[in-house]
Amino acid sequence: MSERDKKIVIIGSGPAGLTAAVYAARANLDPLLIEGFEAGGQLMLTTEVENYPGFVDGIMGPALMEQMRKQAARFGTEYLTQNVTSVDLSERPFRINAGDEVITAATVVVATGAQAKMLEVPGERELLGHGVSTCATCDGFFFRDKELAIVGGGDSAMEEATFLTKFASKVTVVHRRGSLRASKILQERAFENPKIDFVWDSTITRISGNGKVDAVHVRNLKNQQEHDLSVDGVFVAIGHIPNTHLFSHSLELNQGGYIVATGDGTQTSVEGVFAAGDVVDFRYRQAITAAGMGCMAAIDAERYLDGIGMSH
Numbered sequence: 477m478s479e480r481d482k483k484i485v486i487i488g489s490g491p492a493g494l495t496a497a498v499y500a501a502r503a504n505l506d507p508l509l510i511e512g513f514e515a516g517g518q519l520m521l522t523t524e525v526e527n528y529p530g531f532v533d534g535i536m537g538p539a540l541m542e543q544m545r546k547q548a549a550r551f552g553t554e555y556l557t558q559n560v561t562s563v564d565l566s567e568r569p570f571r572i573n574a575g576d577e578v579i580t581a582a583t584v585v586v587a588t589g590a591q592a593k594m595l596e597v598p599g600e601r602e603l604l605g606h607g608v609s610t611c612a613t614c615d616g617f618f619f620r621d622k623e624l625a626i627v628g629g630g631d632s633a634m635e636e637a638t639f640l641t642k643f644a645s646k647v648t649v650v651h652r653r654g655s656l657r658a659s660k661i662l663q664e665r666a667f668e669n670p671k672i673d674f675v676w677d678s679t680i681t682r683i684s685g686n687g688k689v690d691a692v693h694v695r696n697l698k699n700q701q702e703h704d705l706s707v708d709g710v711f712v713a714i715g716h717i718p719n720t721h722l723f724s725h726s727l728e729l730n731q732g733g734y735i736v737a738t739g740d741g742t743q744t745s746v747e748g749v750f751a752a753g754d755v756v757d758f759r760y761r762q763a764i765t766a767a768g769m770g771c772m773a774a775i776d777a778e779r780y781l782d783g784i785g786m787s788h
Contacts, residue, residue, distance in 0.1 A: 478576070478577050478578070479577070479578045479579070479580065480508070480577065480579055480580070481569065481579075481580045481581075482506065482507070482508045482579060482580070482581045482582070483505045483506060483507075483581070483582050483583065483781055483786060483787075484500050484505045484506075484507045484508070484581065484582065484583045484584070484585065484774075484777050484781070485507070485508050485509075485510065485570075485572055485579055485581035485583075485584050485585070486500070486507055486508070486509040486510070486584075486585040486587060487510050487560055487563075487572070487584065487585070487586055487587060487588055487722075488510075488511075488512070488517070488585075488586065488587030488588040488589055488719075488753070488755070489509060489510075489511035489512060489515040489516055489517065489541075489545070489555075489587075490516065490517025490518065490519065490541070490587060490589050490753055490754070490763075490766060491517065491519065491540075491541075491544065491753065491763045491764075491766040491767040491770065492517075492587035492589070492752040492753025492754070492755075492766040492767065492769055492770035492773070493509060493511075493517075493585070493587035493752075493753070493770060494509070494541070494544040494545055494547075494548050494767075494770065495544065495752075495766075495767040495768075495770030495771050495774070496585045496587060496752060496770035496771070496773045496774040496777075497509045497548035497553040497770075497774075498544070498547055498548045498551060498553075498771075498774075499770070499771050499774030499775060499778075500553075500585075500774045500777065500778070501548060501551035501552045501553045502551050503774070503778045503787070505774075505777070505778060505781065505787070506552060506554070507548075507552075507553050507554070508553075508554045508555075508556060508579060508581075509548065509553050509554070509555050509556070510555075510556045510558060510560055510572070510574050510579075511555055511556065511557055512557075512558070512559050512560070513557065513558070513559055515541075515545075515557065516537075516538060516541040516542075516545075517541070517589045517753075517754075517766075518589060518590075518591065518592070518610075518754070519537035519538070519540060519541050519763055520537060520538050520541060521537070521604055521605060522536075522537035522605055522611075522614065522615075523536060523537065523605040523606070524536060524537075524618075525537050525540055525614070525763065526617065527613075527614065527762070527764070528540060528763055528764060529764065540763070544767075556574055556575070556577070556579075558574040558575035558577070559574065559575075560572055560573065560574045560722060561573045561574065561575075562722065563584075563722050563723065563726065564726075565584070565723075565726040565727070565746045565749055566726065568582070568748070569581055569582055570582075570583075570584050570748070570749070572584070582748065582781060582784070582786055583748045583749070583750065583777040583780055583781060584748070584749045584750070585742075585750045585751070585752060585770075585773045585774065585777060586723065586727075586735060586744070586749065586750070586751040586752070586755055587751070587752045587753045587755060587766075587770060587773070588718075588719040588720065588722070588755045589718075589719055589753055589754045589755055589766075590716045590717060590718040590719060590734075590754040590755060590758075590761070591716065591717055591719065592610035592611075592712060592715075592716050593712070593714045593715045593716065593717060594610075594712060595627060595679075595680060595683075595712055595714070597680060597681055597682055597683060598681075598682045598683070599682055599683035599684055599685065599689075600683050600710075600712075603683055603685055603688065603689050603710075606685070606687060606688045606689065607683075607685060607688045607689025607690075607708060607709045607710060608683060608689060608709070608710050608712065609709065609710070609711050609712070610711070610712050610713070611711075611761065612626075612635075612636035612637075612639045612640050612711055612713075613636075613639065613762065614762075615709075615711075616639055616640050616642065616643050616644075617643060618709075619640070619643050619644050619708060619709050620643045620644075621643075621644070621645050622643075622644055622645065622707075622708035622709060623644065623645055623646045623647075623648070623706065623707050623708055624640055624644045624646070624647050624648070624707055624708065624709045624710070624711060625647075625648045625649075625650055625680070625692050625705060625707045625709070625710045625711070626640065626647055626648070626649050626650070626710070626711040626712075626713055627649075627650050627651075627680060627710070627711070627712050627713060627714060628649075628651065628712070628713035628714045628715075629649070629651040629652075629653060629655075629656040629657050629658060630656075630657045630658050630713070630714075630715070631657075631658045631659055631662055632713050632715075633649065633651075633656075633658065633713035633714070634649075634656065634658040634662040634663060634665070634666045635662060636711055636713050637649050637666055637669075637672055637713075638662075638665055638666055638669060638672070640711065641669055641671040641672060644671065644709075645671070646671055646673065647671055647672050647673070648672075648673045648674070648675055648705060648707070649666070649672060649673070649674045649675065650675045650678050650679070650680055650692075650694060650705075651674065651675070651676060651677075651678070652677065652678065652679050652697060653676070653677065654676050654677050675694060675705075677696055677697050677698045678694050678695060678696050678697060679694070679695055679697060680692045680693065680694055680695075680710070681693045681694070681695050681702070683710055684704075688708075689707060689708060689709055689710055690706065690707075690708070691704045691705060691706050691707060692704070692705050692707055692710055693705075716754070716758065716761070717733070718732065718733045718734045718735070718754065718755050718758070719755060720733050720734065720735060720755060723735065726746065727744050727745055727746060727749065727751075728744065728745035732758060734755065734756055734757075734758050735751040735755050735756045736756075737751055737756050741772060741776045742756070742769060742772050742773040742776050743776060743780075747780075748777075748780055750773040750776050750777050750780075751773065752766065752769035752770045752772065752773040753765075753766035753769055753770060754766060756769070757769065
């Protein structure tokens with residue numbers, strides 16, 4: 477086992493982690509970023525990103541992450557391409573195991589992100605980014621005057637269904653139960669919207685299309701009847717899972733498993749440990765908000781190190 481000692485270790489390599497690295501590196505904190513084997517976060521699964529400021533013509537998700545990675549490297553960020561296997565935040569310095577290395581750290585930025593729950597049906601993974609989406613605010617714009625299906629019955633599903641009617645000609649909500657879980661006001665808004673239809677007690681069993689979505693196969697769970705629904709896109713809105721299993725015993729998490737940030741910054745329940753991006757933010761879930769939080773976490777960490785006389 478090799479050991480190394482760092483002022484700041486960043487866990488996660490999406491927009492939050494990489495932005496934290498840019499700021500920490502420029503503050504001469506010599507950051508180590510543990511990027512994991514699936515580096516780049518959820519943007520690696522998107523195709524075109526059109527809402528990230530500064531890219532007039534849009535940019536592909538993986539290309540945006542590559543740019544951020546190079547930028548952080550330019551200022552001296554060191555990368556470790558390993559998955560973190562365990563973290564000990566009970567004593568200082570903090571200890572992180574990744575691969576066959578033990579890293580000790582004065583501060584840690586947790587930017588491990590979240591993942592959208594998927595339907596896990598045939599066609600879904602293949603057509604992700606080609607008509608299958610997990611984010612209406614990211615991708616709704618591409619479906620002007622198209623017919624869409626959305627899966628889910630909670631608040632975010634109803635918010636997304638209503639949002640999508642700004643672009644789509646018709647949105648069909650497919651829900652496995654006979655009633656919605658969403659709050660009353662969001663339900664009423666959806667029921668009153670003439671562009672939204674509901675298919676109850678049903679589930680999507682297959683997504684079909686040649687290079688892009690053209691239909692979903694729907695099964696009624698009560699009578700087992702099946703039918704095809706012609707759509708140009710499918711939005712999956714059945715929730716997200718934050719990647720917090722490493723921290724379940726050491727950091728305060730909320731009911732959904734997201735890290736709780738205390739106060740008005742990125743400080744977690746353990747002093748010297750900061751959290752940024754989708755691992756803490758279950759409301760906005762955008763690349764730009766994750767990047768903003770990454771910046772905040774790096775500045776918070778730098779000020780913390782200053783306070784304990786370790787920033788130089």
